[in-house]
Amino acid sequence: MTEIRGPKKITDRDYRFDAFKDGTVLLQKKKGHLPAMGWNSWNAFGSGNTEALTKAMADCMVALGLDQLGYSYVVLDDGCYKPERVDGLLSHEEVKFPSDFRALADYIHGKGLKFGMYNDIGTNLCAGAAVGTCGHEMADAKSYVDWGVDFLKVDNCYYLWDNATFSDAANAKYVYAPNIRAVKIEGEGVCISLDAVRDGSLRGMRAEKKDTCVTNIGTFDGTGPGPSPVGDRSGELVFKVNVPAEGEYSLTVTYASGQEEGVGRWLQVAVGDELFYDDFLEATENSDTYAESQKITVTLKAGDNNLRLMNHRRQENTLASYAALLEGLNAADPEHDIILSLCEWGKTQPQNWGYKVGDSWRILNDITFRVGADGDPGVGTWVDPYTPSVTSQYNKAVIMDEFAGLDKGWNDPDMLMIGMNGLSETQCKTHMAMWCMMNSPLMLGLDLRRVQKGDWIYNIIANKELIALNQDALGIQAKRVFCSLAENPDTEYVTNRDRVDILAKPLADSSVALSFINVSEACTKGPFSVDIATILKLIGGKMTDADAFAKAGSYKVTDLWTGESCVNTTGVFSVTDMEACDNITLKVEANA
Numbered sequence: 291m292t293e294i295r296g297p298k299k300i301t302d303r304d305y306r307f308d309a310f311k312d313g314t315v316l317l318q319k320k321k322g323h324l325p326a327m328g329w330n331s332w333n334a335f336g337s338g339n340t341e342a343l344t345k346a347m348a349d350c351m352v353a354l355g356l357d358q359l360g361y362s363y364v365v366l367d368d369g370c371y372k373p374e375r376v377d378g379l380l381s382h383e384e385v386k387f388p389s390d391f392r393a394l395a396d397y398i399h400g401k402g403l404k405f406g407m408y409n410d411i412g413t414n415l416c417a418g419a420a421v422g423t424c425g426h427e428m429a430d431a432k433s434y435v436d437w438g439v440d441f442l443k444v445d446n447c448y449y450l451w452d453n454a455t456f457s458d459a460a461n462a463k464y465v466y467a468p469n470i471r472a473v474k475i476e477g478e479g480v481c482i483s484l485d486a487v488r489d490g491s492l493r494g495m496r497a498e499k500k501d502t503c504v505t506n507i508g509t510f511d512g513t514g515p516g517p518s519p520v521g522d523r524s525g526e527l528v529f530k531v532n533v534p535a536e537g538e539y540s541l542t543v544t545y546a547s548g549q550e551e552g553v554g555r556w557l558q559v560a561v562g563d564e565l566f567y568d569d570f571l572e573a574t575e576n577s578d579t580y581a582e583s584q585k586i587t588v589t590l591k592a593g594d595n596n597l598r599l600m601n602h603r604r605q606e607n608t609l610a611s612y613a614a615l616l617e618g619l620n621a622a623d624p625e626h627d628i629i630l631s632l633c634e635w636g637k638t639q640p641q642n643w644g645y646k647v648g649d650s651w652r653i654l655n656d657i658t659f660r661v662g663a664d665g666d667p668g669v670g671t672w673v674d675p676y677t678p679s680v681t682s683q684y685n686k687a688v689i690m691d692e693f694a695g696l697d698k699g700w701n702d703p704d705m706l707m708i709g710m711n712g713l714s715e716t717q718c719k720t721h722m723a724m725w726c727m728m729n730s731p732l733m734l735g736l737d738l739r740r741v742q743k744g745d746w747i748y749n750i751i752a753n754k755e756l757i758a759l760n761q762d763a764l765g766i767q768a769k770r771v772f773c774s775l776a777e778n779p780d781t782e783y784v785t786n787r788d789r790v791d792i793l794a795k796p797l798a799d800s801s802v803a804l805s806f807i808n809v810s811e812a813c814t815k816g817p818f819s820v821d822i823a824t825i826l827k828l829i830g831g832k833m834t835d836a837d838a839f840a841k842a843g844s845y846k847v848t849d850l851w852t853g854e855s856c857v858n859t860t861g862v863f864s865v866t867d868m869e870a871c872d873n874i875t876l877k878v879e880a881n882a
Contacts, residue, residue: 294425297451297464297607298614300568304646305610307524307602308563313697316646317616319630323649324761325700326441326629326731328363328406333668333705333735336661337369337417340386341394343664348401350738357402359752360761361734363441363629364398365406368417375421380409380433395438406441407434411611411634412448412457422448423615431618439628444615446634451607453551454637465604466554467507468545468571469500470527471580473597475590477539482531490527493598497525506552509604512636513655515682518783519690523639526600536592540585541566543599548577560598561588568603608638613647631702631731641690645698650731653686657704667736670707672717672871673787673811680707680721681809685785687728688770688793694729696765702731709736709747719851720807720873722750726760727768727793727805727875755850756875759795759803764834768795768805771828772820780828787811790868792820794828797877800835803850805875808868819864842880850875857881 303309304316315321329347331339348364351357370391372381382391395405409415409430410422423430423444434442446454453461470490475482484490486504495517497507509524510517517523533539547555559567566588574581588597612632619626632640632648635655644651655677662668671679683703690701706725708718725732734751741747772792773779779791787809795803802825808814822840830836845858851874858878865874 294450297603298610300606300610305613306565306606310605310642314646316613317620319616319647320627322696323629323699324696324765325729326363326631326650326733327360327761328365328404328441329361329734329738330365330367330406330443330705332367332661333658333707333710334662334737335664338663339366339369341389344394345397347738348398348403350741351403352401354738354741354743354748354752356752359754359757361732363404363406363733365408365441365443365733367408367443368415368445370408371415371419371421373419373421375426378426378429380421380430391437399438404440405438406443407437407439408443408445410445410447411608411615412446412454413450414448414456416445416447416455424450424611427614427618428621431615432622434628435619435622435626441629441631443631443633444612446608446637449608449611451611452604452637460549462551462553463547463549463555464607465508465556465601466552467557467599467601468547468555468574469503469505469553469577470507470543470545470599471503472544473529473599474542475531475533475539475597476542477533477537480533480539484529484531486527490529493526493528494522494524496523497527503546507599508552508554508601509639512639512653513677515654515677515686515785519636519639519641519653519686520781520783523642524600524602524605526598529597531590531595531597532593533590533595534592536590538587539590541588541597542585543571543583544580545571545574545583546577546580547571547574550577553577554601556601556603558600558602559586559588560600561590561595564589605638605643608634608640609643609646616647636686641693641701645693648699650700650702652702652704653690654683654703657683658707658710662710662737665737667710667740669712670710671712680713680717680724681787684724684809685783687730688791689781689783691728691767691769694767700729700731701767703728705733705735706751707735708750709740714871715746716869717871718747718750720871722753722756723805723873723875724807726756727795727803729760729765729767732757732760753850755877759797762797764796764798766796766832768793768803769829771824772818774818790814790816790818792818794820794825796829796833798834800833800839801877801879802829802833802839803875803877804863805873806865806868807873808871811870813870814868816866816868817864818868819862821863822861839880842882844881846879846881848877850877
């Protein structure tokens with residue numbers, strides 16, 4: 291392992307903020323994967339998972355026939371390694387996992403299933419083991435390939451370049467620019483002084499003008515449910531600079547640095563899309579004590595120039611860290627097809643960049659903080675003011691459809707909590723419908739020994755029609771086409787749960803799935819309706835035959851929970867009263 295001195299120097303524009311919207315994947319990342327389905331150990335067992343329990347879950351998946359429904363991955367989460375490396379390598383915890391990981395992979399593969407493991411881009415795993423991939427990416431990737439790993443969940447604790455969970459809060463110095471008061475541009479016959487508040491403009495979101503400076507130049511932390519995921523979640527300070535001749539000029543920045551939320555030390559300077567500076571400025575006494583930077587050389591063209599002061603490193607560093615692991619996997623086996631699940635909890639707005647290296651990206655913190663143990667199912671909740679609930683995850687993911695797709699990857703609102711204490715059968719049915727409509731990975735999180743064929747838990751997780759929505763070959767996340775509390779249902783971030791939503795999802799067979807979802811914990815009076823015109827307006831461009839759907843004289847409507855069908859001749863699809871937390875999920879097919 292080489293000594294880790296600071297974040298990686300980024301020289302490739304494809305890793306930079308300005309390339310996030312260009313659709314370019316990195317390192318030959320494979321496209322076309324449908325959302326992963328399987329079982330993960332964390333919600334059921336936390337760090338208490340064992341080899342015996344893992345084998346038992348694999349046995350249950352086959353005995354219950356879940357493997358035939360698409361559940362294929364058996365994933366070891368945190369707690370499976372020795373607390374420290376052995377000769378620089380990862381090693382199995384010998385009490386809980388007496389066989390090596392290759393032997394466990396062989397057992398799981400022998401069942402016709404796939405084997406998944408867990409690590410972290412930081413120095414430690416979230417449960418504390420000092421075996422994170424940071425600085426060990428090549429060696430760890432080779433271990434995973436040698437062990438026969440098919441799926442890799444990679445967390446974000448103890449990350450050195452951000453104030454992540456368990457990391458030093460002072461790491462905020464990496465992810466925010468200093469407070470900026472003024473800039474000065476000098477060249478032959480030119481000396482321009484510009485005040486940040488008076489002369490500067492703000493681009494994107496996050497940065498803000500205070501009385502004497504511009505502060506909060508960085509990227510919103512998306513770990514919590516606060517800001518919307520839609521829109522540019524980073525902010526910049528931009529000056530329009532007019533010079534008489536093209537050439538090199540010196541830039542001096544009047545700044546005050548810090549290492550706290552909103553104020554850092556790292557500054558990026560660009561003119562247009564050409565980057566000229568990307569590093570720390572010298573530390574000032576505090577965030578209220580101003581100094582002048584060293585002279586930074588920039589190239590300006592004759593006439594107007596957009597001088598950008600910014601810090602997009604929160605996103606760029608995290609992308610680079612996950613990319614380093616993918617690079618290692620490619621080096622270990624250029625033909626590998628390992629699913630890379632980015633688990634950075636939405637902190638760096640991965641919906642903007644995750645598609646470049648990952649197959650899915652977590653959008654929030656954990657869906658539950660109260661995991662189970664052997665025989666204890668843990669606790670799931672429908673509502674929580676922070677993130678550990680079904681609705682906190684859903685509220686955010688439901689408007690993130692434009693970030694997902696077969697050519698990108700999938701928004702991940704975390705594992706399913708179906709079968710955990712605290713959630714009713716109705717809530718679990720709606721939880722399943724939400725995740726299937728949103729093309730979220732379907733990772734079971736319960737102790738499968740508690741499930742029997744034909745019981746209510748089984749009937750939810752084994753609903754073939756719901757699973758077919760999630761795994762539909764068209765690979766399009768549902769769009770919210772109606773919200774009882776929003777004028778713009780497809781993009782408006784709504785956290786008030788006293789509402790009904792309608793989601794519409796185009797399918798490969800030219801049909802449309804509709805899900806009416808009562809997010810409220812109270813019965814809600816309708817009617818709630820959506821018509822053909824609204825459906826076509828919002829998802830028609832993604833349908834395989836929108837014209838035939840629009841011109842159909844009638845529609846076959848099938849309830850995917852009950853199997854009951856009827857014929858609709860109005861082109862208006864409605865439900866009346868809805869029970870608390872309930873859903874009605876339909877498949878609508880055009881009749882000739």
